[in-house]
Amino acid sequence: MGGMSGPHVHHEHSGHSLVKAARLALQESGEQWTEMRADVFAALAERERPASAYDLAESVSALRGKRVAPNSVYRILDLFVRTNLARRVESANAYLANSHPGCRHDCIFLICDSCGKAIHLDDDRLTGALIGAAREAGFADVRPVVELRGTCADCS
Ligand SMILES: [Zn+2]
Numbered sequence: 001m002g003g004m005s006g007p008h009v010h011h012e013h014s015g016h017s018l019v020k021a022a023r024l025a026l027q028e029s030g031e032q033w034t035e036m037r038a039d040v041f042a043a044l045a046e047r048e049r050p051a052s053a054y055d056l057a058e059s060v061s062a063l064r065g066k067r068v069a070p071n072s073v074y075r076i077l078d079l080f081v082r083t084n085l086a087r088r089v090e091s092a093n094a095y096l097a098n099s100h101p102g103c104r105h106d107c108i109f110l111i112c113d114s115c116g117k118a119i120h121l122d123d124d125r126l127t128g129a130l131i132g133a134a135r136e137a138g139f140a141d142v143r144p145v146v147e148l149r150g151t152c153a154d155c156s
């Protein structure tokens with residue numbers, strides 16, 4: 001995980017394959033893939049912009065045909081982040097599905113200021129250098145949170 005290891009086989013998932021990979025990763029961490037969790041993940045996975053717990057609660061409410069409280073969604077998102085199924089985009093105060101749930105990376109996010117779309121990059125050499133610099137400064141348990149803001153190719 002993370003680190004400065006060389007290139008490795010890295011599967012980016014989408015659609016059904018992503019849902020399958022997410023279910024597997026959650027079950028491997030000893031958690032159950034409940035219907036509610038599946039619905040929250042589905043609502044998250046269909047978005048290409050980071051979504052807030054409130055936005056997702058609306059989608060899940062529509063999906064289930066009954067009101068789902070943002071708090072319940074928030075707790076599930078928190079679980080997803082802990083189990084590597086989702087990422088929190090700090091500068092947007094929102095969440096994105098992790099496209100590689102079975103694989104630990106310190107993702108780098110590029111967020112468009114104009115349309116809000118988020119693109120993600122994995123560059124272990126870059127995040128490894130940041131971790132190294134933080135360790136040299138005496139930091140332990142370093143977890144890079146790297147978000148770059150700008151204008152995406154569609155908007156520029
Ligand atoms: Zn990544």
Ligand SMILES: [Zn+2]
Pocket residue numbers: 112113114115116117151152153154155
């Ligand atoms: Zn854009």
